[in-house]
Amino acid sequence: MESKPRFLSILDLVSLTLLLVASGLVFFYAPMEAVMGQVQRVFYFHVAAGWVGMLGFLVAAVAGIFYLRTNDHKWDVVGLSSVEIGMVFAFINIVTGSIWARPIWNTWWTWDPRLTTATVMELIYAAYLMLRSGIEDPDRRARFGAVYAILGFVSVPMTFFSARLFRTIHPVVIGTGDPSAQGTFNMTPKMLQTFLFGLLTFSFIYADLLWHRVRLGKLNDKIEQKKLEAIS
Amino acid sequence: MKNPAVIEVHKLSKRFGLRTVLRALDFRVDSGEFVALLGPNGAGKTTFLRILASLSRPTLGQVRISGYYLPAQAAAVRCRLGVVSHLPLLYGDLTAEENLRFYGKLYGVLNIDRRSIEVLDLVGLSPRRRDLVRTFSRGMQQRLAIGRAIFHNPDVILFDEPHTGLDQDACVMLDSVLKEVASLGHTIVMTSHDLARAADLASRFDVLSRGTITASVHRSEIDPDNLLAFYRNAISQA
Amino acid sequence: MNSDAQLVTSDAHQTASDSPLRSFLRATAAIIWKDLSAELRSRELLSAMLVFALLVILIFNFALDLDVEARNSVTAGVLWVTFSFAGTLGLNRSMAVEKDRGCLDGLLLAPVDRSAIYFGKAIGNLIFMLLIEIIVLPVYSALYNINLFIPGLLAVTVLGSIGYVAVGTLLATMAVQTRTRDILLPILLFPVVLPVLLGAVKGSTFFLEGREMSDIWPWINLLITFDVIFTAIAFMVFDYIVEE
Numbered sequence: 001m002e003s004k005p006r007f008l009s010i011l012d013l014v015s016l017t018l019l020l021v022a023s024g025l026v027f028f029y030a031p032m033e034a035v036m037g038q039v040q041r042v043f044y045f046h047v048a049a050g051w052v053g054m055l056g057f058l059v060a061a062v063a064g065i066f067y068l069r070t071n072d073h074k075w076d077v078v079g080l081s082s083v084e085i086g087m088v089f090a091f092i093n094i095v096t097g098s099i100w101a102r103p104i105w106n107t108w109w110t111w112d113p114r115l116t117t118a119t120v121m122e123l124i125y126a127a128y129l130m131l132r133s134g135i136e137d138p139d140r141r142a143r144f145g146a147v148y149a150i151l152g153f154v155s156v157p158m159t160f161f162s163a164r165l166f167r168t169i170h171p172v173v174i175g176t177g178d179p180s181a182q183g184t185f186n187m188t189p190k191m192l193q194t195f196l197f198g199l200l201t202f203s204f205i206y207a208d209l210l211w212h213r214v215r216l217g218k219l220n221d222k223i224e225q226k227k228l229e230a231i232s
Numbered sequence: 233m234k235n236p237a238v239i240e241v242h243k244l245s246k247r248f249g250l251r252t253v254l255r256a257l258d259f260r261v262d263s264g265e266f267v268a269l270l271g272p273n274g275a276g277k278t279t280f281l282r283i284l285a286s287l288s289r290p291t292l293g294q295v296r297i298s299g300y301y302l303p304a305q306a307a308a309v310r311c312r313l314g315v316v317s318h319l320p321l322l323y324g325d326l327t328a329e330e331n332l333r334f335y336g337k338l339y340g341v342l343n344i345d346r347r348s349i350e351v352l353d354l355v356g357l358s359p360r361r362r363d364l365v366r367t368f369s370r371g372m373q374q375r376l377a378i379g380r381a382i383f384h385n386p387d388v389i390l391f392d393e394p395h396t397g398l399d400q401d402a403c404v405m406l407d408s409v410l411k412e413v414a415s416l417g418h419t420i421v422m423t424s425h426d427l428a429r430a431a432d433l434a435s436r437f438d439v440l441s442r443g444t445i446t447a448s449v450h451r452s453e454i455d456p457d458n459l460l461a462f463y464r465n466a467i468s469q470a
Numbered sequence: 471m472n473s474d475a476q477l478v479t480s481d482a483h484q485t486a487s488d489s490p491l492r493s494f495l496r497a498t499a500a501i502i503w504k505d506l507s508a509e510l511r512s513r514e515l516l517s518a519m520l521v522f523a524l525l526v527i528l529i530f531n532f533a534l535d536l537d538v539e540a541r542n543s544v545t546a547g548v549l550w551v552t553f554s555f556a557g558t559l560g561l562n563r564s565m566a567v568e569k570d571r572g573c574l575d576g577l578l579l580a581p582v583d584r585s586a587i588y589f590g591k592a593i594g595n596l597i598f599m600l601l602i603e604i605i606v607l608p609v610y611s612a613l614y615n616i617n618l619f620i621p622g623l624l625a626v627t628v629l630g631s632i633g634y635v636a637v638g639t640l641l642a643t644m645a646v647q648t649r650t651r652d653i654l655l656p657i658l659l660f661p662v663v664l665p666v667l668l669g670a671v672k673g674s675t676f677f678l679e680g681r682e683m684s685d686i687w688p689w690i691n692l693l694i695t696f697d698v699i700f701t702a703i704a705f706m707v708f709d710y711i712v713e714e
Contacts, residue, residue, distance in 0.1 A: 120664055138248065162672075326507060
C-alpha cells in the first residue's frame with residue numbers, strides 16, 4: 001500500500017490555510033454592504049461553491065470522454081469522485097443561496113432561472129449516481145456514467161441560457177443585467193479581491209478533496225482485487 | 233489452398249472489471265466440424281460464445297472467424313455468422329415470415345421471399361408461416377430461431393444451450409433440424425449441458441472449465457459411453 | 471476437408487454488396503417498418519400512451535380548476551407535461567421489447583452500423599409520439615375551447631418532440647440495461663430534456679398569445695440547437711452503450 005503522497009499533504013495544508021484566510025477576509029476585510037447588511041457576506045461562499053459545483057460537472061464530463069476513448073479505469077474513478085464532490089458543493093450553493101434569499105427577497109425559494117438551473121444540475125448529479133447503482137458490470141457502469149455525464153454537462157448550459165431569456169429577480173453581479181433585479185450591488189475593489197480569493201480557495205479545496213477521493217477509489221479497487229484473489 | 237480453419241482463437245482472455253472469466257484460451261475449429269462445448273455453470277461458456285458472436289470484446293488475445301479479426305473487422309464477421317441462444321431473438325407480434333424477412337433485410341439478403349420459403353421448409357414451419365410468433369410453442373420458436381440464424385447462409389453457427397426449456401419431442405425435432413443444418417456443411421459450435429444429446433450430434437467434444445479449454449477429443453477417438461468420465465476428468469483439472 | 475461442401479439448394483441466400491449508406495438506410499427502414507408493423511397489430515403501446523395522456527389531461531382539469539383567462543397561459547405547460555409522461559411510457563416499452571426477448575442482441579449481431587439501430591428506434595419513437603400528439607391536440611382543443619391549430623404551435627410541437635425522442639431513445643437504451651429500468655428513465659431524462667420543455671412551452675404559449683415573431687425566434691432557435699446537438703451526440707456515443 002502506498003502511503004499518502006507528500007504533495008497531497010502539502011495541498012491539505014495549503015487548502016486549510018486558504019480557507020482560514022478567506023474566512024478572515026470575508027468577515028473582517030470586506031466592507032459591509034450598504035443595503036443588505038451582514039447577510040451579504042454569504043455571497044462569497046455561495047458563488048464559490050456554485051463555481052465548484054459547475055467545475056465538478058466539467059471535470060466529470062471530460063473524464064467521461066477520456067474514459068470512452070481510452071477505456072482506462074482511472075478516468076471512471078475521477079469522474080465518479082468529481083460528481084460526488086460537485087454534488088456536495090452544489091448543495092452548499094443552494095443552501096447558502098436560500099440563507100441569503102430569505103432576508104432579501106423575503107422567501108426561502110423562488111423558481112427563477114438561476115435557481116432552477118442549480119436544482120437541475122443537482123438532480124442530474126443524483127441521477128448519475130442512481131444510474132450507476134443499478135448496474136452490476138463495472139465496465140458498463142463506467143461507460144454509462146461517462147455518457148450521462150457528457151449529456152448532463154451539455155444540457156445544463158442550455159437550461160441556463162434558456163432561462164436567461166426570462167426576466168429574473170436573481171441579482172446579476174457580473175455582466176449586464178436587469179437593474180431592477182433586487183439585491184444587485186456593485187462590488188468595491190475590496191469586495192472583488194475577497195470574492196476572487198474565495199474562488200481560488202474553493203478551487204484548491206476541490207482539487208484537494210478530488211485527490212483524496214480518487215485515492216480512496218483506487219484503494220477500494222485494490223481491496224476488491226484482493227478479495228477476488230482470496231476466493232479463487 | 234483455402235485455410236480450413238474457420239474459427240481460430242489464440243490466448244483469449246476476458247475480464248469483467250476485476251474478475252477474470254476466460255484465461256489464455258486457445259480454440260480452433262475447421263470447416264464443417266460440429267463442436268460440442270461442454271462445461272459446468274460459470275465456466276465461461278456463454279461469455280466465450282458471446283465473444284465469438286462479436287457481442288463482447290476480448291480483453292486480450294486474438295479471435296479470427298473466416299479469416300476476419302474480431303473486433304476490428306466485426307462487420308465482415310457478422311455477415312458470416314449465425315447465432316441461436318436460449319432467448320428466441322424473435323418478435324412476438326410479427327409472423328414467422330415477417331421475422332425472417334426483417335432479419336433478411338438487415339443482412340442484405342437478395343430474394344428474401346424465395347429464401348423464406350426454403351428456410352421455413354427446412355425447419356418444418358411452413359404451415360405456420362403466417363402465424364404470430366407469440367402463438368408458437370417454445371420448440372417452434374427455437375426452430376424458427378435456427379431459421380433466422382441460417383437465413384443468410386453463414387459459415388459458422390453458434391448455439392448457446394439450444395435445448396433449454398424444451399420437452400422430449402421438441403428436442404427430437406430440434407436435433408433433426410440440427411443434423412440437417414450440419415449436413416449442409418455449416419460449421420457449428422454448440423454449448424450444452426446435455427451430454428447424451430451432444431454425443432448424438434457432435435463430431436468433436438471440448439470441455440471449458442474455469443475459463444480455459446481443458447480437454448478436446450474427436451468423436452472417433454472416444455466411446456460415447458465414456459463421455460461422462462471424460463467430462464468429469466476434464467473439469468477436475470484446474 | 472472439402473471447402474466447397476457448403477451445399478445450398480439455391481442461390482437465394484446471396485447478400486447484396488452495397489455501399490455502406492444504402493445498407494444503413496435499408497437497416498434503418500427495416501427497423502422502423504418492424505416497429506410500426508408490430509404496433510399496428512397489437513396496438514398495445516399506442517392505446518396505453520393514449521389512455522394515459524387523456525387521463526393526465528383529466529387530472530389537470532380537476533387539479534388546476536382553471537378559469538378561461540388562466541387556461542391560455544397554462545395550456546402549453548399542461549400539454550407538454552402530458553406529452554413528457556406519455557412519452558416515457560412509449561420509450562420504455564419500445565426498448566423493453568428489444569431487451570426482453572434478446573432482440574437487441576439480434577440487432578447487434580447483424581452487420582449493420584450501430585447508429586442505424588439508434589436512428590431506426592428513434593424515428594419509430596418519434597412517429598409514435600407524433601401520433602399521440604395528433605390525437606391529444608384536437609381533444610384538448612375541443613374540451614377547453616382553444617384553437618391549437620396554429621402552424622407555429624404545431625411546428626414547435628414537432629421540434630420539441632424530436633429533441634425529446636433524440637435524448638429519450640439514447641437514455642432508454644441505457645435504462646433498459648439496468649436493474650432499476652422503468653423508474654430510472656424519467657429520472658435520467660427529465661433534467662436533461664428541460665431546455666426542450668422550456669423552449670416548447672414558451673414557444674407554444676407565445677404562438678397562442680399571438681406574439682411577434684421576433685419574440686418567438688429565440689425559442690425556436692433553442693429547440694433547433696438542442697435537436698441538432700443532442701442528435702449529434704447520440705450518434706457519437708450510441709456505440710458505447712450497446713457494445714460490451
